[in-house]
Amino acid sequence: MSDPKRWYAGVDWGSQSHCVFLTDDEGRKLGQKFFKHSGEGLAEMADWLLTTSGAEMAGQVFVAIEVPHGPVVETLIERGFAVHAINPKQMDRFRDRFSMSGAKDDSRDAEVMASSLRTDPRCFRKLAAGDPIVVELREWSRIADELGFERIRLANRLRAQLWRYFPALLELEEDCGAEWLLDFLGIAPTPARAARLREVRVAQFLKERRIRRFDAAAILKAARATPPGLAPGTVEAASAHVASILPRLKLVNRQIKEADRKIGALIDSLAASEESEPGQEKQHDAAILASLPGVGRTVLATLLAEAWEPLQRRDYPALRSLAGVAPVTKRSGKSCIVVRRQARDNRLANALYHWARVAVQHDPRSRAKYAELRRRGHSHGRALRSVADRNLNVACAMLRTGALFDPALAAQKAA
Known part of the structure; x- marks a missing residue:
């Protein structure tokens, strides 16, 4: 035929x-x-x-x-x-x-x-038509990344202006995009305004925002510290710049919270979209991946969004190449060079880096592999890529069997 x-x-x-x-x-x-x-x-x-x-x-x-x-x-x-x-x-x-x-x-x-x-x-x-939930999850995951970069950019601009005329506040909070700091700058944008605040007012401010790391006295001590000597007009100019940054940072903070909430809801919807057949205990891919050590919501969302197709095929070689953890061998005659793979999905590579980093902290087998690679002279990044490579292999094996990660079973095999 x-x-x-x-x-x-x-x-x-x-x-x-x-x-x-x-x-x-x-x-x-x-x-x-x-x-x-x-x-x-x-x-x-x-x-x-x-x-x-x-x-x-x-x-x-x-x-x-x-x-x-x-x-x-x-x-x-x-x-x-x-x-x-x-x-x-x-x-x-x-x-x-x-x-x-x-x-x-x-x-x-x-x-x-x-x-x-x-x-x-x-x-x-x-190519095939994507799952509608995965398409939406991919977009929200990328939105969350963009918002995170925008928050860092705005927070750095705010830090630069505070360093100019109000450096005492930087000693209280490392994160210049923190909600409480933005609200405090709203009521005390300059050292002069902060010096006139009453302790009762600051205590009420901290109570409303549930800030327990320091008390009103610590806030006032920093706010009333002697400001740097500046040329006339500098405080007014810098505080005006700060006033233009505050609403944008607050908006980005709200949008990040909304993106995180939406990503969580989509992951839950994705996990509920595939029901097991009667009499089977097979878990959905999202639940299996979430059970692995080091996989949080952000890493899980990136895995599902950027590597949905190879995950569906349980294609470990495609996954390791897409994530950039598979090395590239260049062999010709007697010459053989192994180099890092540069052609990769950068978002997926970044997610696997953090997955491996957290797994080394919480998973004994990942920690042992990382320690052995470091002992052999490999760099921190090279060792983490090997840990990420192993994690992908384990994930594909679990996806094929449809079982959740069992720490007790992993420890038993290691012993």
Whole structure:
């Protein structure tokens, strides 16, 4: 029985238009066309692929694209096309087949992708529609990261201004984005205003915000410390700058809390979305990963958001490559060099770093592996990457069995 007929298309996407190149299963050009980036344009693209190819169903048309997400990919998957993604660096190497001069244009790139998918399908990754909860979780996880960076940026600006004219407050709180400090600057933006505060008022302020690390006397002592001698107008200018930062920092703090709440709710929804069959005790992936030592809510959200597909396949080699913990070997003749992998998902790599760091503190086997690697002369980062590599292997094994992590069983095996 012969294989069903297939057609191959390459999509070179752009911000305003997308170039599509279509060939048959023998590499003959069937057509090429540009489509506007709009709802009507993407619908026209899908209709053109079916009409020009003459395929009976969309699944017979294999589409290659560099970007594995976005409206183009989602439209084509929704219409039933077999969409495949390729790494841009691999795409660059395939381009050399058609031109050694380094020439590049949209039409040629679309042709290169269509031809490469026909001849080298193993280099492509088939895409599928994502779980709606995972799609939302991925976005909120990235939002939380962006908000965290924004909070650090604003807190550093606030610290710089306080260092200018009100350094005594920096001795009370290391985190310049702390809610209580922002509220205190609202009622005492300058040393002169802080010196006029009464102890009863400060005590009430601390009680309302449930601050027990220090009392009103400590606050007043710092607030009434002799300020640095400054040129006229400096306090007014710096306090005005602080006043412009405070509302933005408060807003970011509220948004971070909302993002954390939403991420927690989505993880709970994801864990509840897959029910076990009657008579089985198989746990959901989110619950299994959360049971591992060192996995908190932020690490769990990043794992589920950035590595959902390889986690579903229990694909340990793909996971370790995506996270950057798999080393790269360069061997030629008698030379053999092993270097750190640079092509990785940076958010996932950062999550695994913190997972390994916390696991070393709480898991005896992770701590022993880290200590042995350090004894052998490996750096802190190199040792943590090895611990993260082991953690991924353990996670994949647990996902295959569907069992939660059991510290007692782990300790028994270690003994």
